[in-house]
Amino acid sequence: MELFNENSKLASVILKDHSLLPVINRLGIKLGFGDKTICNICMEKGIDLNFFVETINVFHYEAYFPEKRLLDFSVSMVIEYLIKTHQYYKDFLIPENDRLIELFLSASPDQNTENELVRKFYAKFKEEFVIHINFEEREMFPYILELNRVIENPMSGELFKQKYPEYSISGFEKEHSAMDDKMDDLKNIIIKYLPPNYDQNRGNAFLANLFLFEKDLKNHSRIEDHILIPKVKQLELVLQSHE
């Protein structure tokens, strides 16, 4: 296994693992970069080189997760990345899933209850998912960013403590596992149990998109649970020690 590094040509990185396409988009890069290396491109676009390299490696190699090094990145950088990921889910992956599931379920001429149930199950999963990311964006991330600001500028500490008397991330943490379970269930139901009264190609297209979603989501949760949350806990301890 060879890790990507700053001298890797971005084109060869993408040719090796096309699932990184949305990841580089999120990090601020569009296609058409010729033979430029990661280093060139990051300099041009003002992207943090280390963050870029570590993020694509973490995404590409399931076994690679250099926790210590990842903990060095700033909270705001990590959150910016996470928000862009949410954006990608909301603007693209979910609508794409919606479109593909509709295609595949409506392909069977006779409306059957089974397909109707899958549709319902998917709708429920989606609803929970959207609630989850909205909660993170509206409640959890603002809390973390404010906490970070207070650490950098202790003057504003009083106001912060009025707003968040407990100032503990544990109150915000929501289980990722419930959503992962539902996604797994949806895959299992279609693969193992749903009567195949539908166009197989369309079914495959939906599943392929679901697998893509799953991979992306797994990495997303990995960064939140192992990088963001531990960092926030560190910051909370720092604030405590100032008291």
Added chain:
Amino acid sequence: MNNSPNKSIVLISQSDMLLFGLSEILKSSLAGEIIQLHRGDEIIDYPELSGHFLVIANAEELEKSKLLIRHVLPAEGSVQFLPLNIEPIPSPASTSLNIYDSHALICYKVNEILNSFVVPQNKEADTELTRREIEVLRLLTKGYSNKEIADQLFVSTHTVITHRKNISEKTGIKSASGLTMYAILKKIIDVSDINAEDLI
């Protein structure tokens, strides 16, 4: 071949070179998942482990982490430890690995141990739900809690939880709404029996 219960390998080494190299080699072994750790205590970051485990690390690390690992890994599976020698002395004994062992020898030694894990044959091959499990599933789809199901069936809540765990293992489905869908697709219940709006 059935892959449950899983047989996984836990590799512990400070060296990424060793971790990645050995994982690469062990991909051709019988192991299901290969978990890579820099330190033994990182095992606590893996909350939902199940099945059997072979832990490979140097002798010192094994000494240090053995207790914790035994504690964290699930009680129903077995755990074996295989020391890894990094000295250039060949160790043909299957009781330890040596970093100079060949690809084939490493896989052979590891597979020997993985094969020795007892697999309860009939239970494993069986993915059909038992009558009792079907009863539990039926009550579950009606929205009853574990406690209520236990009361109805005159068993303990603990037994109900065990049934639910087995149901999920056999079907591959974990959420309550997923199980409801399963029950309908398998004609265990009829859609008209339940309130589909609430349950799915």
